[in-house]
Amino acid sequence: ETGVTQTPRHLVMGMTNKKSLKCEQHLGHNAMYWYKQSAKKPLELMFVYNFKEQTENNSVPSRFSPECPNSSHLFLHLHTLQPEDSALYLCASSQGQGMNTEAFFGQGTRLTVV
């Protein structure tokens, strides 16, 4: 248990559906991240939030829409996804300041787009 909780653990959705992934951390961290993990590919950083402000958007398609209402919660809203978006979506958090920091990961949401 890393202190980062993601729900749901598994999600199957059609291409016309709208769904949301949720991430929650109570570690007191001020930075939160969304990563995409596809088979045979390195983890891809999607979004970064620091103190609730989005500081990074790595050319992610607009069908992925992040939301960070506070430093403890991060959402990823999904709509009109494509089958190639099927992947494991990992949330992480870290303490943005200080030298000895590390990212703590949730267990991920396994997303299947049909």
Place this chain on the structure above:
Amino acid sequence: AQSVTQPDIHITVSEGASLELRCNYSYGATPYLFWYVQSPGQGLQLLLKYFSGDTLVQGIKGFEAEFKRSQSSFNLRKPSVHWSDAAEYFCAVGPASFISSGSARQLTFGSGTQLTVLP
């Protein structure tokens, strides 16, 4: 731009044998280096990290890694592998300094090495 290369996609070792997983990085300044492990269906768990100081770092589960600046490497080792070590291992590099105060640390991951342990 920073990058991480894990040249071995899949490694198979016998239980009790020693293990070394390779990681090479490219980064323009002093990097922060990490090894994570991912069991099937799970998220990533930090094994160890290197920020500065002693270049041989100890981690959890009996793992260690050595930072070699001259070789731009951060290889992961374990003297005796257990069947429960079967998993995927990721090396990651992050910036050693923040662009501005309060910037979030970002990691670049390698593509991973899948470890199989034979009984």
